[in-house]
Amino acid sequence: xxxxxxxxxxxxxxxxxxxxxxxxxxxxxxxxxxxxxxxxxxxxxxxxxxxxxxxxx
Numbered sequence: 001x002x003x004x005x006x007x008x009x010x011x012x013x014x015x016x017x018x019x020x021x022x023x024x025x026x027x028x029x030x031x032x033x034x035x036x037x038x039x040x041x042x043x044x045x046x047x048x049x050x051x052x053x054x055x056x057x
Contacts, residue, residue: 009041 004022011019016034019027024042027035042048 008047009038009045011037011041 004025005020007018008021008024009019011017015037019038024035024038028039029035039048043050
């Protein structure tokens with residue numbers, strides 16, 4: 001449970017700053033612009049696995 005409060009990504013001060021798993025989850029599920037940026041970066045860093053069918057959507 002404590003892992004949810006750890007920083008997983010830092011988008012920089014102008015784009016949202018440090019992001020915890022908890023914040024990432026909320027933003028991605030709310031389908032916000034910040035959530036889209038977070039998900040893009042998590043996929044880019046291979047923190048979130050994506051199969052070919054998912055990537056096409």
